[in-house]
Amino acid sequence: MRTILIVDDEPRTRLGIKKALDIWAAGNYRIECVDSGVQALEWLSRETAHLLITDVCMPEVSGLDLIHALRDHQMKPVAIVISGHAEFEYVQTALRYGAVNYLLKPIEKQELLEVVTQALKQEEDRHRIERMEKLVDPKLLALEDQNVRLCQQVKEAAEYIENHLDEPLTLAFLAERLHMNASYFSVLFKEQMGIPFTEYLTRRRIQRAKELLLQTRLPVGEISERVGYQTDKYFIKVFKQQEKLSPSRYRQEISGNSGSIH
Incomplete structure (x- = not known):
């Protein structure tokens, strides 16, 4: 009320x-x-x-x-x-x-x-x-506009990350998948995306976690697994670093305890 x-x-x-x-x-x-x-x-x-x-x-x-x-x-x-x-x-x-x-x-x-x-x-x-501003990561939103200008390898990497967030992704794994030298891929990724590979991966995972927190009633532990974190303790730590509040608190504040955005 x-x-x-x-x-x-x-x-x-x-x-x-x-x-x-x-x-x-x-x-x-x-x-x-x-x-x-x-x-x-x-x-x-x-x-x-x-x-x-x-x-x-x-x-x-x-x-x-x-x-x-x-x-x-x-x-x-x-x-x-x-x-x-x-x-x-x-x-x-x-x-x-x-x-x-x-x-x-x-x-x-x-x-x-x-x-x-x-x-x-x-x-x-x-x-x-x-509420919408808290849902969307401004850095990821800015990257959407430049996506058309990315080279093919970085585009493929971004698409693979988006579709496999629940897996243990690493820069070395993606470089090998793209048949690229890991050091070169690291430099190329940061140059084109504007942020390092690790930060990009973290932001994508937290973004997906925010969507799951608001659109589902899944417990935090299950959401943690779905976005690629092996322990919910570490997931909560990373989430708090990124959003300045815990996943549970985020769900309460943004959804108003309703579980979804209206």
């Missing part, structure tokens, strides 16, 4: 927004309120909000301070700011800080619901893009 956090030091505005959103959400969203920027920062240090609705002018920590403080937050919410007509310059600053929309007081219910719906759609789209 996605969460909307309302931050406003005026009880009437804060509770009015909450009441309107509670009726609109019909239990499909969690609606939370705090009455200051200080409380919002404390709340966000232990909870996750997908949408932040914040007043601009508040004591101690303003809405601008709040949005600015969250710019590098790992789970940064999309933000809507609330402002009076006389504070419009603050709204412009908030938009530069990353707010996606604004509401002017007094807030009309229909406009509130329209702006909230748009913001949640943007949050969903952003999250989907972030």
Whole structure:
């Protein structure tokens, strides 16, 4: 369930927004309120909000301070700011800080619901893009464009790797298969691919592992075998080096525990 956090030091505005959103959400969203920027920062240090609705002018920590403080937050919410007509310059600053929309007081219910719906759609789209970026290896993606310019031997090597990731592949084995000197093949491969053979093989294996983690419910140990690692312990170590988190954690974060990308 996605969460909307309302931050406003005026009880009437804060509770009015909450009441309107509670009726609109019909239990499909969690609606939370705090009455200051200080409380919002404390709340966000232990909870996750997908949408932040914040007043601009508040004591101690303003809405601008709040949005600015969250710019590098790992789970940064999309933000809507609330402002009076006389504070419009603050709204412009908030938009530069990353707010996606604004509401002017007094807030009309229909406009509130329209702006909230748009913001949640943007949050969903952003999250989907972030998930896709974590699925695709940028170096391998860049290599796709230059594949047509590869020499025949390197093309054959890449195709063989792709179709035999579960096997104990080595540079020497592929060089022999291609009837090439191993040292020459090593230099040629790096020259054409832009990365060494070992790094390419590792990235291909981890890429396949990510696909299996998201598209199947296979246990990590079986996935490890399918991408050519003899022990799941070593596979987990390499995966963490590449993706900065374990295979199990990756599956949870990217798929949202669903086992697939929707």
